[in-house]
Amino acid sequence: MGQCSPRTLFAKIWDAHLVRPETDEAPAVLYVDLHLVHEVTSPQAFSVLRERGLRVRRPERTVATMDHSIPTTPRPAGTRFVVQDQECAAQLSALEANCAEFGVELHSLESEQQGIVHVIGAELGLTQPGTTIVCGDSHTSTHGAFGALAFGIGSTEVGHVLATQSLLQRRPRTLQVRVEGRMRPGVSAKDLILTVIARIGVAGGAGQVIEYTGSAIRALSMEARMTVCNMSIEAGARAGLIAPDDVTFQFLAGRPRSPAGAAWDAAVARWRALPGDPGAAFDRTVTIDADALEPRITFGTNPSMSVPIRGAVPDPGSATDAANRAAFDRAVRYMGLRPGQALLGHPIEVVFIGSCTNGRLEDLRAAATVLRGRKVARGVRTLVVPGSRQVKRAAEAEGLDRVFRDAGAEWREPGCSMCIAMNGDQLQPGQSAVSTSNRNFEGRQGPGGRTFLASPLTAAAAAVAGAIADPRELLR
Amino acid sequence: MTLQPFRRLESRTVVLPQADIDTDQIIPARYLKGTTRAGLGRWLFAGWRYDETGRERPGFPLSAPEARGAQVLVAGANFGCGSSREHAPWALLDHGFRAVVSSSIADIFRANSLKNGLLPVIVDPATHEILLATPALRVAIDLESCTLEFDDARVSFAIDPFARKCLLEGVDELGYLLAQEEAIAAWEKEAGCAR
Numbered sequence: 038m039g040q041c042s043p044r045t046l047f048a049k050i051w052d053a054h055l056v057r058p059e060t061d062e063a064p065a066v067l068y069v070d071l072h073l074v075h076e077v078t079s080p081q082a083f084s085v086l087r088e089r090g091l092r093v094r095r096p097e098r099t100v101a102t103m104d105h106s107i108p109t110t111p112r113p114a115g116t117r118f119v120v121q122d123q124e125c126a127a128q129l130s131a132l133e134a135n136c137a138e139f140g141v142e143l144h145s146l147e148s149e150q151q152g153i154v155h156v157i158g159a160e161l162g163l164t165q166p167g168t169t170i171v172c173g174d175s176h177t178s179t180h181g182a183f184g185a186l187a188f189g190i191g192s193t194e195v196g197h198v199l200a201t202q203s204l205l206q207r208r209p210r211t212l213q214v215r216v217e218g219r220m221r222p223g224v225s226a227k228d229l230i231l232t233v234i235a236r237i238g239v240a241g242g243a244g245q246v247i248e249y250t251g252s253a254i255r256a257l258s259m260e261a262r263m264t265v266c267n268m269s270i271e272a273g274a275r276a277g278l279i280a281p282d283d284v285t286f287q288f289l290a291g292r293p294r295s296p297a298g299a300a301w302d303a304a305v306a307r308w309r310a311l312p313g314d315p316g317a318a319f320d321r322t323v324t325i326d327a328d329a330l331e332p333r334i335t336f337g338t339n340p341s342m343s344v345p346i347r348g349a350v351p352d353p354g355s356a357t358d359a360a361n362r363a364a365f366d367r368a369v370r371y372m373g374l375r376p377g378q379a380l381l382g383h384p385i386e387v388v389f390i391g392s393c394t395n396g397r398l399e400d401l402r403a404a405a406t407v408l409r410g411r412k413v414a415r416g417v418r419t420l421v422v423p424g425s426r427q428v429k430r431a432a433e434a435e436g437l438d439r440v441f442r443d444a445g446a447e448w449r450e451p452g453c454s455m456c457i458a459m460n461g462d463q464l465q466p467g468q469s470a471v472s473t474s475n476r477n478f479e480g481r482q483g484p485g486g487r488t489f490l491a492s493p494l495t496a497a498a499a500a501v502a503g504a505i506a507d508p509r510e511l512l513r
Numbered sequence: 514m515t516l517q518p519f520r521r522l523e524s525r526t527v528v529l530p531q532a533d534i535d536t537d538q539i540i541p542a543r544y545l546k547g548t549t550r551a552g553l554g555r556w557l558f559a560g561w562r563y564d565e566t567g568r569e570r571p572g573f574p575l576s577a578p579e580a581r582g583a584q585v586l587v588a589g590a591n592f593g594c595g596s597s598r599e600h601a602p603w604a605l606l607d608h609g610f611r612a613v614v615s616s617s618i619a620d621i622f623r624a625n626s627l628k629n630g631l632l633p634v635i636v637d638p639a640t641h642e643i644l645l646a647t648p649a650l651r652v653a654i655d656l657e658s659c660t661l662e663f664d665d666a667r668v669s670f671a672i673d674p675f676a677r678k679c680l681l682e683g684v685d686e687l688g689y690l691l692a693q694e695e696a697i698a699a700w701e702k703e704a705g706c707a708r
């Protein structure tokens with residue numbers, strides 16, 4: 038497409054990063070502005086560099102953190118972290134050694150800026166509109182909330198980016214998800230994205246970049262936009278995107294890595310030209326009515342299997358074919374549910390509030406509005422895990438830690454924690470949890486564990502009720 | 514780095530019919546604590562394959578006697594959705610699989626597979642149904658002609674020509690990218706972000 042025809046936000050970023058356009062014979066060579074790195078998917082990539090005698094081509098465009106496998110157990114101020122799990126400890130040491138050897142900035146456990154990779158990118162101001170961002174992690178789509186083309190890659194590609202600051206990519210198609218209207222009280226970005234995934238399906242975004250548009254998206258805070266873009270991958274999409282606007286610029290102003298002074302003004306002028314041109318065509322468009330959204334909860338073992346909180350487990354007859362039906366039956370059985378059963382009042386044992394989807398300050402504030410002055414139900418374990426050290430500090434500065442502790446919840450150190458259950462924070466077989474994370478796959482939060490995905494408001498309401506509950510009842 | 518070239522493969526199939534098998538099922542996160550790619554086959558489908566005491570569940574397709582030595586996995590639609598962990602194709606390869614056949618395969622998993630010599634084969638829904646319904650079927654997958662053969666059937670499949678060339682020759686993409694250095698440096702200069 039020529040420069041004169043109207044282009045989408047995606048097309049503008051894509052075109053601007055083409056080192057080489059794609060041909061029938063070879064994919065495009067796409068330049069990567071920012072490479073985020075964590076302990077789990079990088080050691081094999083650093084080994085390849087070492088084997089081949091390569092260096093990190095642009096260490097200053099590479100930032101590493103520790104998040105997936107680290108302990109989040111509360112520790113007294115001034116004490117150091119102790120990683121009990123020997124394998125995890127070795128993996129963390131490997132990251133430390135690799136970053137030291139190759140000159141990569143690392144936010145290790147003792148750093149004041151450590152946190153979940155997708156939380157710290159934004160809060161440091163590393164995530165900027167119009168850039169390309171990759172990470173060996175599928176939820177890299179989070180950064181699309183700033184109008185950055187951000188997507189997850191595997192470890193081999195992590196090696197490619199370390200060595201060449203570039204990737205081989207085929208151009209994805211575009212899907213517009215247009216959300217018009219106003220979300221009602223008690224309904225949040227999590228409910229919106231769960232609705233989108235239920236609508237288009239767990240593979241509905243395959244091969245596509247989703248751009249979220251419409252009045253309801255414009256009305257979202259940056260944190261809520263990150264929640265939406267974060268879960269684009271749960272619909273199979275390559276990335277999620279939201280056009281940058283004043284909300285974006287306000288969020289970025291004054292961040293440690295944001296441009297400053299004259300460079301800031303120049304950057305904002307550039308960023309204002311990024312939104313799609315009028316008349317730019319998407320390959321496909323889906324429209325969602327924001328007024329009709331309700332708090333949502335998943336009932337199955339992939340994120341597309343969700344219903345309004347007052348809904349029931351659907352009838353498997355709605356599944357399209359035999360394989361889908363088998364998957365549906367298996368999912369409902371795994372979850373300890375039966376078709377037709379109401380979700381409201383279903384007992385749960387654990388509540389997890391955190392992750393790169395819902396572990397930011399606004400999420401913790403939402404959970405605190407429900408938990409303030411209330412108690413967690415007897416026998417329910419409630420973990421509140423801030424997404425980063427900075428989130429933790431900010432939450433403590435406004436007394437949210439007290440709200441959670443007084444309610445009987447655990448206030449933990451930042452990390453991925455029970456979202457991925459690599460660090461010992463996990464469900465026991467058969468336990469049910471309402472979780473603000475992004476994946477309800479079998480065993481994701483521990484072997485045999487049952488995950489019900491929901492918003493921070495809904496998770497907090499479940500903690501109080503000891504069962505799946507409608508947060509709107511507690512907000513009145 | 515060189516990969517084992519992929520030209521033609523003849524093997525029995527193992528069938529996992531469920532749709533949307535995610536990478537947490539292919540290899541659960543608790544086995545991602547290592548720093549190498551070796552030995553992951555043992556934990557392939559660990560949650561489904563082993564019971565609580567660590568013993569193999571006899572009913573699981575991978576544990577069936579006829580699955581021994583099979584190099585082709587046939588799975589339900591949208592195989593490999595979820596996390597970007599390359600441990601998923603590493604585990605499949607380490608177990609002995611060289612190809613995954615489905616009606617659709619998730620993007621990141623497919624990209625990761627191609628980079629490791631695990632061939633993702635996307636077939637039409639009708640062929641997919643037959644393959645799903647016939648475990649331990651003898652198939653031949655030919656990458657030169659991009660065809661899958663079984664019984665009297667011969668169906669073609671599509672694959673990115675660049676990835677196909679890399680697989681046929683057993684070369685990885687890093688060499689190609691490294692050879693782009695001049696173009697990359699020129700791009701950086703133009704964008705004003707050269708060192």
Ligand code: SF4
Nearest residue numbers: 176392393453456457
């Ligand atoms: S919080 Fe969960 S989804 Fe997010 S990066 Fe960590 S493990 Fe992945």
